[in-house]
Amino acid sequence: MFGPWSAIRTSLQHLSSVVWLLIDTIQEMGDRVVRGRMPFRLSIFFAQTDRTGVGSIGLVSLVSFFIGLTMALLTGYQLQTFGQEQMVPGLVAISFTRELGPLMTGIMVAARIGAAYTAELGTMVVSEEVEAIEAMGIGPLRFLVGPRVLAVFLLLPCLVVVSNFTAMVGAALISRWAFDTSVHHFVHAALESMLIRDIIAGTVKSFLFGLIIGLVACYKGLSVRGGAAGVGAATTQSVVTAITVVIAFDTLCNIVLVALFNS
Amino acid sequence: MSEPQKNSVELRDVHLSFDEKEILGGVSLSVPSRSRLVVLGQSGGGKSTLLRLILGLLKPSAGEILFNGLKVNRMGRLRLNRMRQKIGMVYQYSALISSLSVRDNLALPLEELTSKSRSEIDQLVDEKLALVGMSEVRDKMPAELSGGMRKRIGLARGIIMDPELILYDEPTAGLDPVISAVIDELIISLSEKIGATSIIVTHEMGSAFKVATQMAMLYKGKIIACDTPENFKASTDPVVAQFIAGDTQGPILQSTPS
Ligand SMILES: Nc1ncnc2c1ncn2[C@@H]1O[C@H](COP(=O)(O)OP(=O)(O)OP(=O)(O)O)[C@@H](O)[C@H]1O
Ligand SMILES: [Mg+2]
8 A cells, every 4th residue: 555645644653653652751751750769860861961962063063154154155145236235144143043043953963863862772672672671670761762852852952052153153254254244243233133033933943853853763763673774774764754854843833933923 | 369479470361473473372371489480392482472471571462461460461661660670581682781881781770770879789789790600790891791691691680689580581591511500500599599480481401300390381372281390201292292302203393394
């Protein structure tokens, strides 16, 4: 049975499994908290935040810097023909805080961290490590999934801030050089144009994308079947799925925002 | 739940299939408390699967599994986790956590599930490592160990929580004869000292008869015989007799070309 219907059905099945993964993880962690214990050791959580957050700063800032720079340069030259190059700071600021920051960071983190989570958990499934953790009664969801999902969920928004900031730096530097906009004026114009609403939209998106990436990666990792080849396939699927779902949710968020606020 | 808990584990007409293929077709088995049951059976016959069912890692397609009189197959995730803390599992392929050192592998259940202090944990780890003769590899990573060494660490991890029920999946396969004898004795002494119930899957007939107080033969998805070792040795059942003797002549290979 091929065709759109079976594709939609499998997608919905996966979606419900991911939602159940979230519910079960919260339940397992909650059970620990009720019993007066930490859901997981802080050292494990910090190890994950370190590689997820601190480890991604380099990539995120480098890529965002270049995108911000290119965006300012290309739009600047177009706007210059109308004598409107003073709009560049606002343009870059709005596009990044509201759209490109969360989106680009989401894509980079899905590729870098999502893939690592899936490969790691998948390998643990194949070597029966996950089963052993389950058999000891430790609860693999709270022990393995909990700290990982929480780490991306909390740190993606921080990375988005880094991304927004470096993009502005890139745009400010190139504007200074190509359009003689002083950095002072750039910062002023950029801050002027930013709206609280855009910042909130960007932040909400960031948390959402972090949750999606973490859950998809862990779900794909835990459902690996069939040895090394299975791990490879799951890792590819994890990245592709996470990026697709992130872009789909981004579009959805934008439609909802436009419908709500008419802008 | 009404009867007193004389059976640690009980399986009632358990069926299990993987992708249409029936692995267990009505297994019934009772394991009295403090006994040592050795399960014999062909390779691929579903022995490891049986142990996974007892731990609630797999759900049977039909039938019931009881541990201490409670239905394992009806338990939710949280109750299962609590039940599993009373069961130790020694994996056929060790299943050590590859990212943790030997010490941390053994300490993991203690750290996660008890409120013991670091020094108490270290002491317990050292004690169990000494039991399996592996004290010198305490700070090594699993990848640095041989298969047999990993197996012994896996055994030490299985008993670290002093479980009521210990499931051994081929604990002595691939070990040298001396260490095998040490492990056999360890299995016996664990059940006698802490009063643990043991279910042991093994292919080594020598150690099977040494450790068993009860024996069961799993054949074609059913328990075809369950008896004392003496009666097993004297069994006239062609399948059991052939399996114990390791004969090529008999019903086993004729019926299953595998
Ligand atoms: N996850 C699984 N998915 C599909 N089939 C499985 C799975 N696990 C086990 N099987 C099948 O179930 C059967 C029993 O497997 P099991 O591992 O229980 O055998 P075993 O008796 O422990 O064998 P051995 O003595 O070789 O360890 C095998 O035919 C195997 O192919
Ligand atoms: Mg097996």
